[in-house]
Amino acid sequence: AQSVAQPEDQVNVAEGNPLTVKCTYSVSGNPYLFWYVQYPNRGLQFLLKYITGDNLVKGSYGFEAEFNKSQTSFHLKKPSALVSDSALYFCAVSLASGGSYIPTFGRGTSLIVHP
Amino acid sequence: GAGVSQSPSNKVTEKGKDVELRCDPISGHTALYWYRQSLGQGLEFLIYFQGNSAPDKSGLPSDRFSAERTGGSVSTLTIQRTQQEDSAVYLCASSSPDSRGGYTFGSGTRLTVV
Numbered sequence: 001a002q003s004v005a006q007p008e009d010q011v012n013v014a015e016g017n018p019l020t021v022k023c024t025y026s027v028s029g030n031p032y033l034f035w036y037v038q039y040p041n042r043g044l045q046f047l048l049k050y051i052t053g054d055n056l057v058k059g060s061y062g063f064e065a066e067f068n069k070s071q072t073s074f075h076l077k078k079p080s081a082l083v084s085d086s087a088l089y090f091c092a093v094s095l096a097s098g099g100s101y102i103p104t105f106g107r108g109t110s111l112i113v114h115p
Numbered sequence: 116g117a118g119v120s121q122s123p124s125n126k127v128t129e130k131g132k133d134v135e136l137r138c139d140p141i142s143g144h145t146a147l148y149w150y151r152q153s154l155g156q157g158l159e160f161l162i163y164f165q166g167n168s169a170p171d172k173s174g175l176p177s178d179r180f181s182a183e184r185t186g187g188s189v190s191t192l193t194i195q196r197t198q199q200e201d202s203a204v205y206l207c208a209s210s211s212p213d214s215r216g217g218y219t220f221g222s223g224t225r226l227t228v229v
Contacts, residue, residue, distance in 0.1 A: 034217055043119075043206060043220040044158075051215050090158065094214055101146065101214040102171065107157035 002027040004093050006106035013081045014114050021076040021109045023065075023091030030096040033074040034103065035065055038088040047089075050074060051096075061085070081113045117141075121207050121221035128197055128228055136192040136224045140209030147190050148210075148218065149182060153203040161205075164190060165212065197228045 003026045013019045025031060032051055036044040048059025055067040065076045074091060088110050092103040120139040128134050140147050149161040160174035164184045175181070179197075184190040194201055204225050208218040 032214060036220075041225075043121075043222040044208075044218075046217045046219070049217050092218075101165075101210070101212075102148065102160060102163050103214070103218060104160070105150075105158040 002031075002093055002095060002104045004091050004104055004106035006089075006091055006109045008109050009107075010110045010112065012112050012114065015083050016080050019078050019081045019085070019111065019113070021089050021091075021111060023074045023076065023106060024072050025074060025091070025093040026072060027093050027095055032094045032096050032101075032103075033065075033067060034092040034094075035059065035063070035074075035076050036090045036092065036105075038090065038108070040087075044090060047076070081111075083113045083115055086111055086113045119207055119209050119219050119221035121205075121224050123224060124222060125225045126227070128226070130199060130228055131196055133193065133195045134197055134226065136194075136205050136207075136226070138190045138192070138207030138209075138221060140188065140190070140207070141219055142188075143211075144209035144219070145187065145212050146210045146214065147184060148208045149190070149192050150206045150208065151203045152206055152223070158206065161192070194226075197226075199228045202226055202228045 005024045034049045035047040050067045058064045088108045091106040094103040122137045145166045147164040150158040162182045163171040179195045182192045204223045206223045208220045210218045
């Protein structure tokens with residue numbers, strides 16, 4: 001079975017400061033990893049993914065994430081937060097092969113960026 | 116189409132009534148997923164379709180829930196005899212067969228059972 005843990009329900013950061021939203025995963029094989037963002041009353045929007053290759057992945061809106069296989073983590077980062085980054089963030093994992101590719105999502109982390 | 120389309124966007128129904136939720140995936144995406152998002156909760160997997168294969172129904176919470184996908188495209192999620200605990204946002208997503216491109220989500224259907 002695969003699982004995702006987002007240990008923080010909420011992250012607070014001041015505008016202009018760096019932000020990190022944590023994600024750890026468990027999967028029996030090589031993972032595909034994803035980050036999605038959800039604004040109020042909207043569906044999930046794709047931010048970035050790790051499939052293979054470089055461990056540092058760059059995505060939309062200046063976000064990036066680092067795949068760390070030894071720590072089974074895929075933390076989302078941004079060097080300088082914007083108030084408009086305030087939203088709900090979801091990490092997801094699926095099995096790269098030998099499975100059905102059904103993604104498992106974390107419970108989500110609410111990011112609040114203060115002016 | 117350009118994105119995943121879901122209808123209706125909002126649905127209010129009386130307890131005990133049946134409802135149908137529709138999802139129109141991205142053209143060419145053979146994989147289709149239904150998830151449920153309850154208030155303050157994460158995404159709960161419901162059902163997965165991949166091409167002509169038998170669907171993975173392992174996430175359906177009860178036999179009141181069913182889904183079909185006609186012609187490998189549009190999908191309908193049906194909830195019979197709705198209960199108040201069925202109130203949630205129902206999200207549909209589609210992807211290429213190997214999901215390497217990620218999953219594209221629709222805007223969801225907000226279901227309220229009164």
